[in-house]
Amino acid sequence: MTDATQPADSQVAIEVQKLHKSFGVQTALRGITFSLRKGEFLTIFGPNGAGKTTLLKILAGLARPTRGTARVAGYDVLEGDPAMKREIGVIAHASCLYADLSAVENLIFYAKMYGLEQPEEQAVRAIEKVGLKARMHDRVRTFSRGMQQRVSIARAVLHNPSVLFLDEPFTGLDPQGANNLKQTLRELHTEKRTVLMTTHDIACGLELSDKVAVQSKGRFVLYEDAKNLEKHRFEDLYFEVLSDRLPENSVPGGPGR
């Protein structure tokens, strides 16, 4: 018997249908449709204000869409099922860490909130994974942006989610920090975890992803396999979007709308 909350295709990790979101007269999302199979890595590029964060917030259950449907890991995001929250990890703009607690105390706290067995052991294991064991008893306030980002990743994957959302994770990182993060993301992806990331870093995005999308004015103007894309062609299109020269109803490629 099939669970009613599971999508028809159990290989689909994220399924979005005609998603709209308005804030009063401002429209952030205009009918976005796409699906992502388990283990795929999608990077969404787009200028500021394109609605990328809004899309991620809806998929993570932090905001409600005005219209449309979205399923993540088989769960309807509108239902706010706690089981869905166990399946997703989110790395947002903010670290979601308590600055006056140590790194390990933060992770123990979140492990308890996720209802994990042996929270202390799980927290130490997670902090080892991101290479911060030596500093785990230091207050987060004393950490650099890159170190906070690593603790934030440990927090997001503490409960071993099957879907990971990353909202501009490279922002504010120096080249070494960005490189470390890229390596961590590669490791997380090889664990057959579905990843949806937004970023402005074209090189990192293209390198890490199976699929890429460009979002502008609340809709996808491109959605393609990363391997089919020539970097120059992609860059040209992306800069056209950034300079706002692209026609509003342009859909140059792929199934995404």
Place this chain on the structure above:
Amino acid sequence: MRQYLTQVAAIVWKDLATELKTRELFSAMFVFSVLVILIFIFSINLSIVKATEVGPGVLWVAFLFAGTLGLNRSFMLEKENGCLQGLILTPADRTTIYFGKFISNLTFLLIMEAFILPLFMVFFNVDILPHLGPLLVVILLGTVGFCALGTLLSSLASNLKTREVMLPILLYPLMVPVIIGSVRMTGQVLEGVALSSMMNWVGLTLCFDVIFIGVSIMTIDHILEE
């Protein structure tokens, strides 16, 4: 149920651990309430008015003002670094966030009150020791009501730019029944009246405590929604 309690306890532990490390909140609350008592003690001539008549009002003003400082800080801590978002992303029921914060606020305020009571006794020359039991019941009833509603409104005000101004504006008018009840009961207890002979006030305060907690449980889900 066990997991629910673990999650509530985790929030309380996190708040207490943060306070033990920073000591920002308690020291501010304590200094503020001592100042309130000192200002009143220098402006009231205790040879003309009875300490048991003006004392309860002064005591509760000190508790409320100091408590408001604590409530303002309570959800600001969660807003820093987007921690509230991190909490909402966990599978924990949102009422665990409310109860965790409520118990933290209650603990901070009760500890602060335990430090203020001896000072009140000294400054107002009131012997509270013979009435300590009933007095603690009255203080607990008033403080629970204050923290129950205060925690809810603090979560609401934390989304506003003018949160420091909005919290007292929203909180104090709604707290009037509990405050009147608490001040009247404190006065009578200090006069030596038994708690059993002021059950109407006890009932009123208790009712408001229950109503505030009930309303909070029903609304916290919507308040924490973005």
